[in-house]
Amino acid sequence: MSDRALLEVTDLHAYIGSPRGVVKAVDGVSFTLQHGEALGVVGESGSGKSVMARAVMGLMPARSGRTGQVLFQGRELLTMKPKELQEVWGKQIAMVFQDPGRSLSPVVRVERQLTEGMRRHLGISRTEANSRALDLLREVGVPDPERRLRAYPHELSGGMRQRVMIAVALACEPDLLIADEPTTALDVTIQRQVLDLLRRVQTQRRMSLVLISHDLHVVAGRTDRTAVMYAGRIAEIGSSRTVFQDPHHRYTHALLSATPTIHHERHAPLNVIPGSLPSPTHPPAGCRFAPRCAAASQECTQAQPPMLQFSDDLDAACIHPVNTKEGELVGR
């Protein structure tokens, strides 16, 4: 393992063509991910969190474009040839999606879905692949794994399918697992089990993890760092603890206080973020949250605020941060 970060994303833009114009789904995102680190990415719909992950992977829809730099173990992914990319997919970077029903093939037994990638990437024999598949199902906590190997996806429950999906993703021992809303389709007690599982395999295998969710609470407490996205940009990024307990960006703060928790006082009004998301094709100049922000000044609407470092473990793109005195910014 070198000192170099596993993944370095610099000024990534991803544009998608639509009948109404070009959607700037990801518009200048930069972050790094260390070996063995878990990064949470949160945001509401339209924040660009899923497109960002797909842009990193190279899984973009038709009529789309990407610019910027995505260095994975020092290799540029954006310009990589499809053949080379296929070697990276599955073997070095694997992905788990929201809907396990649609990402598993309905006509192929669990066993072959698990062994296919291993035989292709690792060049191992069928017998060895089969025995590894059994180990994988055990690792992800599928009960009665011998029988489940012979099952088709529709014979499994939603939570079980997501476990199988995770086993498929882990099969070739990737260095990075990207999980895009892996528990959104699941019930809360099953979500709990799957999140525990992800965290466990991530730490045991010393694998890096990007956990994408619309739910701030899903990401908090199970990741080392968190990035909050809004309208295609990172609003705030830092250690998960700081982002959730001491957020500096006005959007993060507003989002946290708009979310009812199980400790919320009964019938107390929730803090509201007025308005709605800006147009994805013609976003406002300056800070994209400014039209909905109570603290916005004229300065905010003129130029995109720079990423400011507030402490060793927190950066936010906000010139009127929460919990900070006006003068503190000077000199940073």
Next chain:
Amino acid sequence: MAGSGSAHLRGDAAVLSVENLEVEYHTAGGSFKAVAGVSFDLLPGETLGIVGESGCGKSTTGRAVLRLDPIANGHVRFRDETIETASHQRMRELRRDMQMIFQDPVSSLNPRRLVKDIITEGLAIGGQGAKERAAVVPELLEQVGLPPERFAEMSPRQLSGGQAQRVAIGRALAVRPGLLICDEPVSALDVSVQAQILNLLEDLKSKYDLTIVFIAHDLGVVRSFSDKVLVMYLGKTCEFGDSVEVYERPAHPYTRGLLDSVPSPEVEGGFVGPALQGDLPSPLNPPSGCRFRARCPMSQDKCAVDEPAMREVRPGQYAACHFPLV
């Protein structure tokens, strides 16, 4: 846990009283009871939250109250009306007084009509003339926070999810219902929009003194919105009580497990207590005795034989469990 019984009902003062409700679904795999003996009631002006995971029967319960799903067994009383025996004609009249808001706001609005017509739909069915209806459109739109001059002539596809849900709320309240059933009204919405809709409902509730059944899977949302809460599991009731009491001191092991499964940003590792083991059982073949026993950390032999009934574990708090957490 997960049992039947009606010890928690509060008698004639209730606006809506549901007793031992059963709803059956017939599938290719056989018939099963999606709701298998559920009881609850609501006092005037009260909000009851119904929570549970998929397949627990919470939505079916709400639909059965309006007889949108047929009632197989049990007794539903709304004011002085017996719902299960009311004629179709009478049900049509009663549904004016019992309105419903659904999860997917866009698909619950007729795409071929304009907002001004949709929001007065109930009034039209009630026999109001076009002129009278046109006169109330601005007021109806304003009370749900939509500027009439901008929205009255729009069609549903031009609305965002939050705006569409506002129209659905306006439509439901236009007829001044005695009961409002909200089935997952905010679960399709983003957090920032969800807060707007919850605050709107809260305002309208105190303005019109609404009696509300609030069905949701999100425990935080239910806590913030409900006076009383009913926890369901696989077609049965687990626990009923004051929402603060139930959240602070859950008596049913399932309620406890559910609350412990809610991610908490304050806790290292993200969760408060241990995870519930196992998967939800199939409703086609539910476990004997207590339906929760297979996943219950407290389960004993008795749980497989006897189905627990709802009983008072603390004043005003009821649980269907042989070994409640007290």
